[in-house]
Amino acid sequence: MNDLHPIDAEPRKGKPLKFIIGGLVIVAAIVYLIVSSLQANVQYFLTVDEVLEKQQAGELSGRNIRLSGAVVGDTIQYDMDTLELSFTIVHVPGDLEMVEEEGGLAAALHNAVIDPARSRLEVVYYGARPDLLQDEAQAILTGELLANGIFKADELLLKCPTKYEGSVPDQIES
Amino acid sequence: MIAEIGFGSLFISLIISVYGVIAAIYGERNHQRKWVFSAKQAMRLVFPLLTLSIGSLIFLILNNNFEVVYVASVSSINMPVYLKITAIWGGQAGSMLFWSWLLAGFGFIVTFRKWDRDQDFLPWVIAICLGTIAFFVVLNTFFENPFVRYWQVNQEIVQSFVHPPGGIQVAPRNGGGLNPLLRHPGMIIHPPMQYLGFVAFIVPYAFAMASLITGRSDDRWIQLSRPWAIWAWLFLSLGLILGARWAYDVLGWGGYWGWDPVENSALMPWLSGTAFLHAVLIQEKRNMFKQWPIVLIIVTYNLVIFGTFLTRSGLLSSVHSFARSSIGPIFLAFIALTFIASFWLLSSRWEKFKSRQVLTSFFSKEALILITIILFLGMLVTTFWGVIFPNISELVTGQKVTVGPPFYERVAGPILGGVLVIMVICPLAVWSFVSFKHLGKLLWKPFIVSLLGVLLPIYGGLTKVPAVIAFWLVAFVLAVNGFEFIRRTRLRRRSQSESLFQTISGVFQRNKRSYSAMIIHVGMVFMALGIIGIEFFQTETQGTIAEGQELQLASYTMEYEQLDIFNTSDDRNVARAVILVKKDGQVIDEIYPRRDFYYDSNQQVTIPGVRSTLVDDFYTILVDWKAVTSEGATFKVYHNPLVKWLWIGAWTIILGVVVTSLPDNRSTRAGSRTRGRDGHRN
Numbered sequence: 001m002n003d004l005h006p007i008d009a010e011p012r013k014g015k016p017l018k019f020i021i022g023g024l025v026i027v028a029a030i031v032y033l034i035v036s037s038l039q040a041n042v043q044y045f046l047t048v049d050e051v052l053e054k055q056q057a058g059e060l061s062g063r064n065i066r067l068s069g070a071v072v073g074d075t076i077q078y079d080m081d082t083l084e085l086s087f088t089i090v091h092v093p094g095d096l097e098m099v100e101e102e103g104g105l106a107a108a109l110h111n112a113v114i115d116p117a118r119s120r121l122e123v124v125y126y127g128a129r130p131d132l133l134q135d136e137a138q139a140i141l142t143g144e145l146l147a148n149g150i151f152k153a154d155e156l157l158l159k160c161p162t163k164y165e166g167s168v169p170d171q172i173e174s
Numbered sequence: 175m176i177a178e179i180g181f182g183s184l185f186i187s188l189i190i191s192v193y194g195v196i197a198a199i200y201g202e203r204n205h206q207r208k209w210v211f212s213a214k215q216a217m218r219l220v221f222p223l224l225t226l227s228i229g230s231l232i233f234l235i236l237n238n239n240f241e242v243v244y245v246a247s248v249s250s251i252n253m254p255v256y257l258k259i260t261a262i263w264g265g266q267a268g269s270m271l272f273w274s275w276l277l278a279g280f281g282f283i284v285t286f287r288k289w290d291r292d293q294d295f296l297p298w299v300i301a302i303c304l305g306t307i308a309f310f311v312v313l314n315t316f317f318e319n320p321f322v323r324y325w326q327v328n329q330e331i332v333q334s335f336v337h338p339p340g341g342i343q344v345a346p347r348n349g350g351g352l353n354p355l356l357r358h359p360g361m362i363i364h365p366p367m368q369y370l371g372f373v374a375f376i377v378p379y380a381f382a383m384a385s386l387i388t389g390r391s392d393d394r395w396i397q398l399s400r401p402w403a404i405w406a407w408l409f410l411s412l413g414l415i416l417g418a419r420w421a422y423d424v425l426g427w428g429g430y431w432g433w434d435p436v437e438n439s440a441l442m443p444w445l446s447g448t449a450f451l452h453a454v455l456i457q458e459k460r461n462m463f464k465q466w467p468i469v470l471i472i473v474t475y476n477l478v479i480f481g482t483f484l485t486r487s488g489l490l491s492s493v494h495s496f497a498r499s500s501i502g503p504i505f506l507a508f509i510a511l512t513f514i515a516s517f518w519l520l521s522s523r524w525e526k527f528k529s530r531q532v533l534t535s536f537f538s539k540e541a542l543i544l545i546t547i548i549l550f551l552g553m554l555v556t557t558f559w560g561v562i563f564p565n566i567s568e569l570v571t572g573q574k575v576t577v578g579p580p581f582y583e584r585v586a587g588p589i590l591g592g593v594l595v596i597m598v599i600c601p602l603a604v605w606s607f608v609s610f611k612h613l614g615k616l617l618w619k620p621f622i623v624s625l626l627g628v629l630l631p632i633y634g635g636l637t638k639v640p641a642v643i644a645f646w647l648v649a650f651v652l653a654v655n656g657f658e659f660i661r662r663t664r665l666r667r668r669s670q671s672e673s674l675f676q677t678i679s680g681v682f683q684r685n686k687r688s689y690s691a692m693i694i695h696v697g698m699v700f701m702a703l704g705i706i707g708i709e710f711f712q713t714e715t716q717g718t719i720a721e722g723q724e725l726q727l728a729s730y731t732m733e734y735e736q737l738d739i740f741n742t743s744d745d746r747n748v749a750r751a752v753i754l755v756k757k758d759g760q761v762i763d764e765i766y767p768r769r770d771f772y773y774d775s776n777q778q779v780t781i782p783g784v785r786s787t788l789v790d791d792f793y794t795i796l797v798d799w800k801a802v803t804s805e806g807a808t809f810k811v812y813h814n815p816l817v818k819w820l821w822i823g824a825w826t827i828i829l830g831v832v833v834t835s836l837p838d839n840r841s842t843r844a845g846s847r848t849r850g851r852d853g854h855r856n
Contacts (some may be wrong), residue, residue, distance in 0.1 A: 019533045019541070026545060030552035033585045034559060041581035045564065045574035066576050080718050080798050080808050094574060127716065128797040128810050131769075131778045142578065 048091035070112040073135020132158035180230030187223035191308035202297035221282035241345035250351035267320035298384035364416035371410025379475035428812035439481035594647035620653035693830030700823030707816025728813040737803040767796040
């Protein structure tokens with residue numbers, strides 16, 4: 001096949017350099033935006049163990065962090081008048097392979113909650129009680145660790161693996 | 175029996191897909207048309223086979239065959255029929271089968287177009303489409319089989335497709351039911367739209383690769399791909415907007431977009447797809463930058479696969495991911511393979527696809543479109559970086575980190591601003607050369623009008639600088655488009671004597687594409703208006719109030735009237751509050767925030783009560799209530815200015831795409847050479 005080159009009448013009067021510089025300026029602006037925004041907004045994503053460890057080392061003061069753990073159902077307390085929600089989370093390994101070894105996320109969360117030896121952290125949150133907050137849910141919290149050792153969450157994400165697929169239904173009949 | 179039919183046809187379609195790929199390539203290499211023809215027949219056969227397979231799954235769901243694991247996990251006896259059909263994509267295995275089926279459907283349609291001029295493309299299009307289909311069917315066959323069943327072997331329940339020795343088939347009495355969060359009208363359409371959008375981009379990719387392999391560097395592949403790409407883009411846009419709407423209506427956090435990794439993975443192909451459609455335009459009109467559309471479609475294709483990978487591998491924690499799965503590495507291998515092969519092909523043809531034209535002016539249409547593409551790519555890189563940064567950081571430093579919405583918002587704001595600036599100039603710019611003076615002449619009138627659009631909100635007490643700039647840009651774009659439309663209509667009226675209506679429809683007919691682009695851009699600006707409204711001006715409050723008491727937010731007052739708690743026939747327990755919305759002491763509306771508790775899945779869903787107007791949304795969530803409901807209930811309340819424009823903009827965009835694909839009127843100038851109409855004939 002031959003190449004088709006329609007209307008190509010205008011003479012080449014452009015100065016490519018000008019346009020390359022123009023393009024580079026735009027690209028540089030975008031890169032600057034990305035880099036500066038990233039530096040300003042990056043958060044540690046930690047497990048309960050890591051939070052306690054870093055707290056000892058004094059690395060956490062005033063830092064906004066993200067944290068995940070398993071919710072202990074018995075500890076959930078909610079005051080409707082002040083909208084104060086408090087509960088305890090238990091350490092769950094952050095490593096996906098370790099979670100897999102325990103038999104998946106649901107099993108890992110369950111093991112965490114029934115194991116009294118695991119490290120725990122008290123959480124306080126002001127706002128609506130989320131629908132998915134229940135025993136053995138995975139909580140992903142954003143906020144900061146207060147001086148008194150309580151984690152004050154600004155944002156609360158919850159995930160219940162059993163609510164999705166993968167669990168064998170309770171009653172099975174032949 | 176039905177499960178066997180379903181899996182059997184799935185397996186046969188895999189064999190046929192693989193055969194088709196081999197036959198197509200063999201036929202092309204040895205110049206034997208009959209092999210290529212045979213490959214084409216293979217591609218036609220895959221669709222009915224997968225239809226049989228997905229049909230079997232639907233049958234199993236409708237008949238409550240809970241011995242099938244997938245059916246038990248997504249369906250339950252009491253679910254209405256339409257939700258049972260939705261359940262096909264309510265879980266991992268089913269959604270992948272659905273995906274393969276749609277892909278096969280597109281492959282099926284492609285085979286029926288007239289190939290006369292494009293015989294050289296045919297074998298490669300077949301090989302690429304069928305190769306992609308084969309990949310997904312492999313996943314379905316070996317890793318995510320929706321037809322796996324429960325068996326009891328020695329008191330233990332096992333999951334297997336084949337009958338294990340000594341096993342008896344068992345079934346739970348009832349299934350777990352579809353996740354209640356997914357039981358929303360938006361959820362019936364959102365996933366299919368998203369998938370259609372994803373899948374339809376594979377056809378333009380196949381044409382691009384065919385063009386690269388055959389070394390045919392004219393814009394034929396673009397003509398053939400463009401209709402597919404536009405529809406893919408529309409479906410993807412619809413998928414995104416329906417997802418946003420679902421989040422707004424069901425998730426109950428007052429927002430519509432959370433920069434969730436899975437949302438991002440759907441946004442990324444949309445960004446690169448948008449850039450692709452613009453690059454196509456430059457090539458068609460000016461025959462410039464011919465490598466760009468190819469690069470962009472390769473990126474889009476890989477982002478589509480990457481998006482599926484992110485959603486389906488369980489790598490991410492998100493409302494969208496179902497379960498952890500073993501398919502991750504295979505996905506990554508497939509992405510790496512296609513990505514490297516595509517770019518290797520492109521580099522080997524680089525010189526051939528070089529164009530001779532060069533840019534001549536910063537204000538020419540092609541330069542402006544090029545900047546738009548760069549801005550879209552910038553947003554794409556941002557999103558991509560935000561998604562993978564946590565993984566990279568973990569690899570490099572061993573420290574898990576995340577980036578949240580503030581990161582994306584900080585970058586997206588200025589980029590959206592840049593896009594709006596270009597949308598001001600672009601409708602007035604012409605191809606190849608524009609002087610600033612010429613632009614200035616056309617710009618001053620809309621500029622003055624746009625100032626009015628800003629002074630009004632400032633007069634109303636608006637003080638945030640970025641918001642003022644944003645409003646000004648929105649007003650400017652709308653003014654430019656309005657003036658431009660009036661100018662063109664006037665020009666035509668001067669030369670022809672006809673009614674105003676004839677003129678307007680004539681103007682549209684003559685340059686349908688440019689006007690549909692105008693409509694789409696106006697739609698984007700409406701959406702921008704909604705985004706600005708909610709991002710800059712959302713306010714919220716919350717409180718526990720007794721019956722008859724009030725909460726105030728913005729210019730609204732809500733009065734808690736009563737709370738009813740009752741059971742429904744479909745196994746829900748509903749708590750529904752009645753709220754009177756008041757403005758200036760007058761009751762203007764009654765809304766019903768509620769909370770549904772689903773007994774079968776033991777989960778609750780919060781549904782907001784919303785009063786929505788063009789100016790603002792008053793959005794209330796029922797958070798909790800006291801044992802004696804008249805003593806108090808807790809509400810969270812949001813005031814979301816202008817958010818309705820987000821949905822209006824979406825409808826406008828749909829209108830624009832529909833206009834561009836309307837059949838041509840005979841009396842008008844014969845379709846421009848760039849319209850690849852035959853692309854979607856079936």
